[in-house]
Amino acid sequence: MKSLEELKKIREESLKKINLRKDRGEGTRIVVGMATCGISAGARPVLMSLLEEADKRNLGDVQVTQTGCIGVCRLEPIFEVYKPGEEKVTYVNMTPEKARKVMAEHIVNGNVVTEYTIGAAE
Amino acid sequence: MNIYRSHVLICGGTGCTSSKSDKLQEKFEKLLVEKELDKEVKVVRTGCFGLCEAGPIIIVYPEGSFYSQVKIDDVEEIIEEHLLKGRIVKRLLFKDAIVEDIVKSVDEVDFYKKQKRIALKNCGVINPEDIDEYIALDGYLALGKALTEMTPEEVIETVKDSGLRGRGGGGFPTGLKWGFTAKAEGNQKYVLCNADEGDPGAFMDRSILEGDPHSVIEAMALAGYAIGSNQGYVYIRAEYPIAVERLQIAINQAREKGLLGKNIFGSDFDFDMEIRLGAGAFVCGEETALIASIEGERGMPRNKPPYPANKGLWQKPTLINNVETYANVAQIILHGADWFKEMGTEKSPGTKVFALGGKINNTGLIEIPMGTTLREVIYEVGGGIPNGKKFKAVQTGGPSGGCITSESLDTPIDFDSLTSIGSMMGSGGMIVMDEDDCMVDIARFFLDFTVEESCGKCPPCRIGTKRMLEILEKITSGKGEPEDLDRLERLAENIKVSSLCGLGQTAPNPVLSTLKHFRHEYEAHVNEKRCPFPHLRINSI
Numbered sequence: 203m204k205s206l207e208e209l210k211k212i213r214e215e216s217l218k219k220i221n222l223r224k225d226r227g228e229g230t231r232i233v234v235g236m237a238t239c240g241i242s243a244g245a246r247p248v249l250m251s252l253l254e255e256a257d258k259r260n261l262g263d264v265q266v267t268q269t270g271c272i273g274v275c276r277l278e279p280i281f282e283v284y285k286p287g288e289e290k291v292t293y294v295n296m297t298p299e300k301a302r303k304v305m306a307e308h309i310v311n312g313n314v315v316t317e318y319t320i321g322a323a324e
Numbered sequence: 325m326n327i328y329r330s331h332v333l334i335c336g337g338t339g340c341t342s343s344k345s346d347k348l349q350e351k352f353e354k355l356l357v358e359k360e361l362d363k364e365v366k367v368v369r370t371g372c373f374g375l376c377e378a379g380p381i382i383i384v385y386p387e388g389s390f391y392s393q394v395k396i397d398d399v400e401e402i403i404e405e406h407l408l409k410g411r412i413v414k415r416l417l418f419k420d421a422i423v424e425d426i427v428k429s430v431d432e433v434d435f436y437k438k439q440k441r442i443a444l445k446n447c448g449v450i451n452p453e454d455i456d457e458y459i460a461l462d463g464y465l466a467l468g469k470a471l472t473e474m475t476p477e478e479v480i481e482t483v484k485d486s487g488l489r490g491r492g493g494g495g496f497p498t499g500l501k502w503g504f505t506a507k508a509e510g511n512q513k514y515v516l517c518n519a520d521e522g523d524p525g526a527f528m529d530r531s532i533l534e535g536d537p538h539s540v541i542e543a544m545a546l547a548g549y550a551i552g553s554n555q556g557y558v559y560i561r562a563e564y565p566i567a568v569e570r571l572q573i574a575i576n577q578a579r580e581k582g583l584l585g586k587n588i589f590g591s592d593f594d595f596d597m598e599i600r601l602g603a604g605a606f607v608c609g610e611e612t613a614l615i616a617s618i619e620g621e622r623g624m625p626r627n628k629p630p631y632p633a634n635k636g637l638w639q640k641p642t643l644i645n646n647v648e649t650y651a652n653v654a655q656i657i658l659h660g661a662d663w664f665k666e667m668g669t670e671k672s673p674g675t676k677v678f679a680l681g682g683k684i685n686n687t688g689l690i691e692i693p694m695g696t697t698l699r700e701v702i703y704e705v706g707g708g709i710p711n712g713k714k715f716k717a718v719q720t721g722g723p724s725g726g727c728i729t730s731e732s733l734d735t736p737i738d739f740d741s742l743t744s745i746g747s748m749m750g751s752g753g754m755i756v757m758d759e760d761d762c763m764v765d766i767a768r769f770f771l772d773f774t775v776e777e778s779c780g781k782c783p784p785c786r787i788g789t790k791r792m793l794e795i796l797e798k799i800t801s802g803k804g805e806p807e808d809l810d811r812l813e814r815l816a817e818n819i820k821v822s823s824l825c826g827l828g829q830t831a832p833n834p835v836l837s838t839l840k841h842f843r844h845e846y847e848a849h850v851n852e853k854r855c856p857f858p859h860l861r862i863n864s865i
Binding site: 209216218 | 463
C-alpha cells in the first residue's frame with residue numbers, strides 16, 4: 203500500500219460488492235417476477251442484464267431482487283421499479299435490451315419509459 | 325467484477341460451526357451451482373452474529389431475513405422458495421423475526437435493538453477471510469490517516485482523550501499505557517495482543533478474531549506507529565483453531581497488500597506481526613506470564629514493577645492490550661475521541677462486549693453501551709430466564725469476579741459500578757443463575773477452575789485455593805461444620821492479600837461474594853448436611 207488514494211480505490215470497488223448488506227431500503231428497488239411464468243418467458247436474462255447494467259454504471263444503491271408471480275402472466279417478463287417517494291412503475295414484456303434502456307432512462311435519468319409500462323400494453 | 329442480487333451470510337463462528345454451519349455452506353454452494361444461481365447469489369461465511377442460541381444462523385440479503393436453527397434439509401427450501409421465487413420461508417425465521425405474520429429484518433429484532441456495535445461492527449457482516457470487505461467498510465483508513473496526517477503523539481493523545489479503558493478486565497486507561505511505552509527508552513519495542521481469553525463461558529475475543537481479524541491487525545499497526553515499534557505478536561491459545569486460522573489468513577492478506585511490511589502508505593513506518601500459540605493456561609492471560617510464555621519460558625507471572633511498558637518482552641519496552649481493546653482503536657482514530665465519548669458513561673466511555681451464558685434465553689454474544697443496566701441486558705437483550713424460572717444472580721468477571729443479585733439489577737454497567745457492588749467487569753463473561761442453582765456449588769465450580777489453573781509459583785494461591793476447595797467440597801457433600809464458613813472467609817482474605825498475581829488475588833472472589841449474598845445457602849448445607857437444591861452438581865457451564 204503506497205498511498206491513501208490506493209486504499210480508497212480498493213474501498214470504492216469493494217463497497218459495491220457488499221453494499222447489499224447495508225443501506226437497506228434507501229435506494230431504488232427493482233423487483234423481477236421470477237415465478238414459473240416469468241422464468242419461462244425469459245425473466246432470467248432480463249434480471250442478469252439489470253445486474254450487469256447496475257454494475258457497469260456503479261449504481262451501488264440500486265437493489266435488484268426477485269419476487270413470485272405478479273399476476274399478469276401473459277405480460278411476462280415483468281419487473282417493477284420502486285423509487286423512494288415515487289409511484290411504483292410496472293414494466294411488461296421485457297427483454298434484456300429493453301431492460302438496459304429502462305436502466306438508463308428511468309433509473310439513472312428519472313424519465314419513465316412510458317411505452318414499456320403496463321399502462322401502454324393494455 | 326460481478327454484482328450479486330442476493331447474499332447468503334452463513335455464520336462461521338465457533339458456535340454455529342459446531343452445529344455444522346460449514347456443511348450448510350457446502351450444500352448451498354453445491355445447489356446454487358446445480359440450479360445455475362451461482363452467478364446471482366453469493367454465499368459468504370462471516371463471523372459470529374451473536375445469537376448463538378439460535379444457531380446455525382443464516383441471513384439473506386437484501387431482505388435481511390434472519391433464519392435460525394437451519395438444518396441441512398432446509399437448504400433446498402430456502403433456495404427454491406426464497407432465492408428463486410422471492411418468498412421468505414417463514415417457518416425457518418428466528419422467532420422474534422416474525423411477529424403476527426409480519427416479517428422483520430435482522431436489525432429490527434429485539435436482541436439487536438439495544439446493542440451498539442463498535443468492536444463487533446463487522447462481525448457477521450463481512451467475510452473475515454477477504455481483506456477487501458474489511459477495506460470496503462473503512463478498514464485500514466484509520467492507519468492510512470494516522471500515517472499520512474498524524475504524528476505518533478497525536479495518535480496517543482486521541483486514544484487518551486477517548487477515555488478508552490482496557491477491555492481485558494483491568495480497566496486501565498489505554499492511552500496512558502501507550503504513553504508510558506512510547507516514553508520508555510529502548511532501541512527495540514514490541515506490541516503484543518493478549519488473546520489468551522480463558523474465563524469459563526467467555527468468547528468475546530475469540531469471536532472478534534473469528535469475525536473481524538483485521539480490526540486487531542490495524543490497531544496493532546497503529547499502536548506500533550504510536551509507540552515506535554516495528555514488531556507485534558498476538559498471543560492466542562491453540563484451542564481457538566478457527567480464530568488462529570483466520571488471523572493468519574488476515575495477516576497474510578495484509579502483507580500482500582502492503583498494509584504490513586515496509587514503508588506502509590509510503591511512509592518510513594515498518595511494521596509486521598506474528599502469531600504465538602499458547603497451550604491454553606489461564607494464568608498466561610496475566611501479562612508477565614504471557615510474556616514469559618512468548619519467550620519460551622514456563623508461563624508464570626513475576627512481580628511488578630518493572631511493568632512491561634519498561635521491561636517487557638525480552639526485557640524491552642512492550643505494549644500489551646487485549647483483543648477487544650484493540651478492536652475499538654481504529655474506530656476512535658477514524659471518528660475522533662469525542663465520538664467515542666458520546667457513548668457509555670463519563671468514566672467508562674464506549675461499549676463492552678459480553679458473552680451471555682447460563683440460564684438465559686438468548687445465549688450469545690452482545691455489545692452494549694456502558695451504562696446499560698444489568699436488567700436491560702438480562703431481560704431485554706438476553707430475553708429473560710427460560711422456563712418461567714426466577715432470576716437469582718448473575719456472575720460477571722468469571723472466576724475472578726463475583727455474583728450480583730436482583731437488588732443490584734438496575735445498576736448501570738461500567739468498570740466502577742460493578743466493582744462497587746462487589747463484582748467486577750472482567751473480560752466480559754456473564755453467567756446467569758436461576759432459582760434452582762446452588763450458589764455454593766457455583767462457587768465451588770469457579771474455585772475448582774482456579775485451583776486447576778494456578779501456576780504454583782506462590783504458595784497462597786497454590787496451597788490456599790486448594791484448601792478452600794477442600795472446605796467447599798466438604799460443605800457441598802454435606803459434611804460441613806459451622807466453623808468452616810469462618811475458616812473459608814479467613815483463608816479467602818489471606819489469599820487475596822498475599823498472592824503474587826491477579827489469578828490468586830481474585831480467586832477467592834466468587835466464594836466471598838456468594839458468602840456475602842447467599843450465606844443462608846451455605847448455612848443450609850452445613851445445618852441440614854445436604855444441598856437444599858434439587859439438581860446434581862455442575863461440572864461445566
